[in-house]
Every structure is written in C-alpha cells, then in structure tokens.
Amino acid sequence: MRILISNDDGYFAPGLAALASSLSQFADVVVVAPERDRSGASNSLTLDRPLSVKRAASGFHYVNGTPTDCVHVAVTGFLPHRPDLIVSGINHGPNMGEDTLYSGTVAAATEGFLLGIPAIAFSLAGRHGNFDTAAHVAAELVQRFIARPFARPMLLNVNIPDVPLAELGSCEVTRLGRRHMAEPVIRAQNPRGDTVYWVGPVGPEQDAGDGTDFNAIRRKQVSITPLMIDLTARDQLGEINTWLNP
Template identity: 75%
Template sequence: MKFLVSNDDGYFSPGIAALASTLAKYGEVVVVAPERDRSGASNSLTLDRPLSVKQAASGYYYVNGTPTDCVHVAVTGFLDFKPDMVFSGINHGPNMGDDTLYSGTVAAATEAFLLGIPAVAVSLAGKHQHFASACHAVDLLMANTLKTPFTHPVLLNVNVPDVPVAQLQEIEVTRLGRRHHAEPVIAGKNPRGDTVYWVGPVGPEQDAGAGTDFHAIRHNRISVTPLMIDLTASEQMGFIRTWLNQ
C-alpha cells in the first residue's frame, strides 16, 4: 500500500514520526506536512500566494501552508502516485465534538476524502503523550483494512486515550459529542500598550453521554467516528420553503 501522511502540528512533530513509522510496516509512506504548527487552521486553502515544497533531513516534505494545502498539493500535483490511504496525525491533543470543525488534523484527512481517498485523522486525547497507544490503534485499523479494504472513500476521526497500551479498552464506534460555549477571550497588553486578545480555552462538555466520543475516551476506549461533509440542514428545508413563500 502507499500512504500519504500529514498533520497540523508540523513536520517536526514526534506524533507524525510515530505515525509514519507505524505505517511503514504496511507499505510506502510519504510525509507532506506544514512547515510550522498550524493547529486550528481548519479547512483553509492558501490562495493569496504560491506554495513551496521542501525536503527536511528526515526525508519528510514540508509546505509553507495549511494542512489542507499539504494534502491538496501532494495529491493533485506533487506526488507521482495516488495514495491508497491518507493518515493525518498523530495530533497532540483530542479532536472531538465541535472541535473537529476547527481541527487542522481533521481538515487534512477531509481534503483527502474530498479527493476520493480513504482518510483517517488520529489524535491522542491528552498531554502525557502515550504515542504507543495511538500507534496501537493505527495497527488495529490497518489489520481491518488489510482484511477488508475500503471500496469507497471514508473519513474516520479517531481519538485515542492518552494512557498506556495495557489500559486501553475496546474500540467504540461513536458520534460526535458537543461542547458548551467557549470560555471568554483573554485580554492583555502588547509591548506597545495596545489591547490584544487570546482565544480562551474550550468550554465544558455539553453532550458527552453514552455513544459520544467524549464518553468513549473517558472510559479509555478508542473512539472511531465516521464523518460526512454534507452541511445541508435537510430537516429545515420545508420550514425555509414555507418561510420564503409566506
């Protein structure tokens, strides 16, 4: 198999090295990742300047753009092959619930999905950085992939508890939970005396019951959420027709 690997933490991230090393057991791996941390970049494309691709001493390629740029450039022009699968991660921290809308990790996988390639975003849900546990989850996914290959594009959002492998429970297929509103921005002063604002921390979980990604992680289960891109609010279409024709 041939894999494209990207992320949003940058090509120098230990998480991407762990992911690339794990996938190398299953085939050819090419890493194309941002030149710096682009966490929170979401699905943005760079359209106001050209992008360059350079190679680091590690052999990884890096792009002066977003995670979406990396996958788009790689698949539509830089690589001389179409990857069988695209993996994004291993992210330093979770990407669950509403956070998936902002996540550059999920965005890189989403771009691959939109380009017709099965894609997996992998995040380590904590700060202790048990990357071996995330790699174990990737091995489990690959075992199933080799047994039953995908016949059409899928987009999987995988979150792994940040605990030792021995403490991991079973894999659970989940839905996205929901967070509460974010905490207020944090105001401060820059050296010139101007008021500046830092985006505040995420708010508490609002929907984290059984079946959600939050609930799975809390119980040391590997969360796998299949995602879709259709943003149409189908249940509101009738109401909007009525509203427009009143």
C-alpha cells in the same frame, strides 16, 4: 499500499514521527506536512501566494501552508502516484465534538476524502504523550483497512486515550458529542501597550452521554467516528421554503 501522511502540528511533531514509523513497517509511506504548527487551521487553502514543498533531513516533506494545502498539493501535483489512503496525525490533543470543525488534523483527512480517497484522522486525547499507544492503534486500524478496504471512500475521526497500552480498552464506533460555548477571550497588553486578545479555552462538555466520543475516551476506549461533509440542514428545507413562499 501507498499512504500519504500529514498533520497540523508540523513536520517536526513527535506524533507524526510515531505514526510514520509505525505505518512504514507494512506500507509505502510519504509524509507531506506543514512547515510549522497550524493547529486550528481547519479546511483553509492558501490562495494568495505560491506554495513550496521542501524535504527535511528526516525524509519528510514540508509545505509553507496549511494541512489542507499539504494534502491538496501532494495528491493533485506533487506525488507521482495517487495514494490509496490518507492518514493524518497523530495530533497532540483530542479532536472531538465541535473541535472537528476547527481541527487541521481532521481537515487534512477531509481534503483527502473530498478528493475521493479514504482518510483517517488520529488524535491522542490528552497531553501525557503516549504516542506509542496511539501509533499501535493506528497501525491496527490501517492494517484492518488493508485487509478489508471500504466499499467506498470514508472519513474516520479516531481519538485514542492518552494512557499506556496496557490500560487501553477496545474500539467503539461513536458519534460526535457537544460542548458549551468556548470560554471568553483573554485580554492582555503587548509590550507596546496595545490591547490584544488570546482565544480562551474550550467550554465544558454538554453532550457527553452514551455513544459519544467524549464518553468513550472517558472510559479509556478508542473512539471511531465516521464523518460526513454534507452540511445541509435537511429538516429545515420545508421551513425555509414556507418562509420564502408563505
């Protein structure tokens, strides 16, 4: 089993090291990750300059680009063999609800999925740093995939409660929840007296009921959400047709 690992926190992130260490015990693992933190990069590709791949002392490879760049370059040119699975993470912080649209962690997995490869994004839903718990969950799910591969490529978004392993619940298949709008930007001045703006924190949860990723994490359950890429609003096709042809 050949596994390509990437992330958005950078090749030096502890979550990446924990994930690579865990999966390398039973799979052929290659790491290609961004050279710096690219959190929130979403599915952006670098098209205005060339990209380079370098090797760190850890053996990990790093790219001067986005998480999507990393997977795209690795799969379409850098690696000598096509991976059997793309794994992204372990992100330091949750990727739930609309966060998945901005997440570089999810974007790295998405790029693999778009290239026809099964992909899983792993995120630690908290800031306490229980990466050993998340790595344990990742290893279990990847081993399950090896034993029972998907019939067709799938894209899974996995969020793991940031708790010791002894406190962790079971796995639940969930849907994405929803948040309210983000908090306002934070206005400040830089040392030159220019007005600058910091993006504010995410808004509070709006839809966090039964079956959502938010609800599962609140109950210390592992949230597994299958994602799709088709953004077509199918229930609005008829309405737009009528609008165009009254």
